[in-house]
Amino acid sequence: xxxxxxxxxxxxxxxxxxxxxxxxxxxxxxxxxxxxxxxxxxxxxxxxxxxxxxxxxxxxxxxxxxxxxxxxxxxxxxxxxxxxxxxxxxxxxxxxxxxxxxxxxxxxxxxxxxxxxxxxxxxxxxxxxxxxxxxxxxxxxxxxxxxxxxxxxxxxxxxxxxxxxxxxxxxxxxxxxxxxxxxxxxxxxxxxxxxxxxxxxxxxxxxxxxxxxxxxxxxxxxxxxxxxxxxxxxxxxxxxxxxxxxxxxxxxxxxxxxxxxxxxxxxxxxxxxxxxxxxxxxxxxxxxxxxxxxxx
Ligand code: ADP
Ligand code: MG
Numbered sequence: 621x622x623x624x625x626x627x628x629x630x631x632x633x634x635x636x637x638x639x640x641x642x643x644x645x646x647x648x649x650x651x652x653x654x655x656x657x658x659x660x661x662x663x664x665x666x667x668x669x670x671x672x673x674x675x676x677x678x679x680x681x682x683x684x685x686x687x688x689x690x691x692x693x694x695x696x697x698x699x700x701x702x703x704x705x706x707x708x709x710x711x712x713x714x715x716x717x718x719x720x721x722x723x724x725x726x727x728x729x730x731x732x733x734x735x736x737x738x739x740x741x742x743x744x745x746x747x748x749x750x751x752x753x754x755x756x757x758x759x760x761x762x763x764x765x766x767x768x769x770x771x772x773x774x775x776x777x778x779x780x781x782x783x784x785x786x787x788x789x790x791x792x793x794x795x796x797x798x799x800x801x802x803x804x805x806x807x808x809x810x811x812x813x814x815x816x817x818x819x820x821x822x823x824x825x826x827x828x829x830x831x832x833x834x835x836x837x838x839x840x841x842x843x844x845x846x847x848x849x850x851x852x853x854x855x856x857x858x859x860x861x862x863x864x865x866x867x868x869x870x871x872x873x874x875x876x877x878x879x880x881x882x883x884x885x886x887x888x889x890x891x892x893x894x895x896x897x898x899x900x901x902x903x904x905x906x907x908x909x910x911x912x913x914x915x916x
Contacts, residue, residue: 629911637879637894638904645874645890649908651855652874655803655901656834656846658860659814659821660697662878663828663898664790666861668697670705671771672787674762681709683784687742687776689714690729694721698774701788702742722747724815724838726774741777744817746836753777759785770823772816792828799898800829806905809854813837813845815864843867859901861885876901 626643633640640646660666673680688706691699692713706713716729726743741751745763748755755763755775759782766773766787776784803810811832814821821835834845842860846868849856858865858872861881869875869888877889880896893900 625911629907633891633904633907636900636903636907637897638900638907639879639892639894640904641890641892646908646911648855649857649874649891649905650912652808652857652905654809654811654849654854655857655859656811656813656849656868656872657830658842658858658862658865658868659812659816659824660790661861661881662859662865663796663812663824664792666697666790668701668772668788668790670701670786671789672766672785673705674785674787676759676783676785677781678778678783680784681706681711683776683786684709685711685714686731686733686738686740686778687774687784687786689716689731690719690727690740690742692716693719693729694727696727697790698772698788699727699742702774702786705786722750723840725750738778739780742774744773744775748775748777748782751777751780753780753782755782764819767817767819768823770820770827772820792824793896793898795897795899797828799902802899802902803905804829806902808905811849813842813868815839839864840867843871846871857901857905859898876904 629646630640657663675683684706688703691702715732719729721727725747728741731738731740763773771787771789774786800810810830812825812830813834818835821833825833856872857874858868859876861878863882863884866884866888875889876891877885879892879894
């Protein structure tokens with residue numbers, strides 16, 4: 621590659637809000653065969669909202685109150701959504717102790733309900749299985765209904781009993797559908813990776829036109845999934861925003877970080893999309909093709 625063409629490309633990228641940290645990533649971008657997107661905060665806005673509440677032995681507002689009391693200790697976006705909804709419903713947060721977080725599965729705390737201590741788990745199926753809290757058929761059916769709509773089902777267990785379900789939805793970013801379509805037209809394979817469950821992930825993928833879905837991935841395993849695509853011969857671009865995404869951004873042939881994402885992600889990316897617009901991932905690849913075309 622002639623240094624001049626690359627320098628011009630980097631300059632043009634900067635004008636477009638595409639920060640290219642090194643010339644090499646612009647050269648490799650042209651060779652990408654698969655673009656792998658993180659779901660939450662990358663394809664979606666990452667600002668989930670509670671849409672459904674179902675109480676089993678307890679009323680809906682109490683379910684929200686118990687869940688929010690535990691989630692108040694958490695920094696997860698799902699937790700923020702629960703706390704916000706409980707506040708809207710005018711419910712106070714109970715005091716808690718012994719808060720614990722299970723990466724990619726959920727959270728737990730001992731909640732002080734007016735002098736009564738209750739152990740409350742808030743999370744997904746994997747957490748409930750681990751904690752041996754059984755889910756009957758009727759509950760499974762309710763969970764499926766939520767997931768098939770592309771929402772996340774958050775389960776609430778109190779003292780080892782399944783007590784409620786909270787459905788949480790995240791909205792797609794405006795540019796997502798168009799960007800995916802454009803990348804496919806450019807001949808790239810487009811895939812999605814997420815810690816969220818398979819059904820929710822499949823429903824979202826269908827909405828945006830993504831065919832390959834890697835779901836229920838634990839935070840520490842995203843980079844492993846990138847590596848296994850590379851082992852299959854793919855040249856992988858990974859687009860992500862979160863702390864969890866940093867190792868995958870580093871493992872990818874080109875790591876593309878969302879500018880509004882976490883600092884660790886931005887540091888790990890080779891390219892940063894300043895405007896938080898996925899259309900710029902398309903523009904970045906077109907730019908690299910142009911730059912390399914000029915060189916050849
Ligand atoms: P993502 O890849 O979507 O950012 P995470 O790895 O953060 O996903 O979480 C994966 C799954 O773990 C979530 O979809 C949810 O089911 C569960 N989970 C994680 N943290 C929490 C929490 N604080 N409250 C409820 N559920 C949680
Ligand atoms: Mg994310």
